[in-house]
Amino acid sequence: MALQLAERRCESCGAPLPTTARRDRRYCGGACRARASAQRRREAQAAAGTAVGAGAGLPPELRAALDRALAEPLLVGYVARAAQSNWRAAAFILERRYPERWSPGRTSSGEPPDLTADPFNFVDELAARRREQLRPPS
Numbered sequence: 001m002a003l004q005l006a007e008r009r010c011e012s013c014g015a016p017l018p019t020t021a022r023r024d025r026r027y028c029g030g031a032c033r034a035r036a037s038a039q040r041r042r043e044a045q046a047a048a049g050t051a052v053g054a055g056a057g058l059p060p061e062l063r064a065a066l067d068r069a070l071a072e073p074l075l076v077g078y079v080a081r082a083a084q085s086n087w088r089a090a091a092f093i094l095e096r097r098y099p100e101r102w103s104p105g106r107t108s109s110g111e112p113p114d115l116t117a118d119p120f121n122f123v124d125e126l127a128a129r130r131r132e133q134l135r136p137p138s
Contacts, residue, residue, distance in 0.1 A: 012036045
């Protein structure tokens with residue numbers, strides 16, 4: 001009497017998994033894994049929508065506003081998570097949270113800086129004072 005092993009199948013498409021596959025493998029390939037992941041994501045979004053009130057009886061304008069309100073925290077979370085390893089995301093957050101200090105081309109008054117002013121003018125003034133002090137009395 002031969003021992004028969006239960007044939008394992010892909011959880012997404014139902015295709016038989018190879019007998020050499022690891023025991024914890026549940027999908028036959030990357031496409032099935034991606035399909036299952038997308039399905040889980042859709043189910044999670046649907047569950048989140050029902051928790052807030054799926055909007056079954058809401059007018060389209062209100063439903064669109066609800067979708068925008070729910071999407072914003074998600075996008076902010078993506079940027080904040082990326083800021084841990086990406087300096088551009090961190091700079092993006094700084095520019096928007098503290099524009100008076102980090103926004104490019106802005107000063108605390110909100111006006112662009114005066115580029116006509118000579119930033120080294122004080123050096124010229126110091127040099128002129130020294131020349132006057134070192135000049136022999138006449």
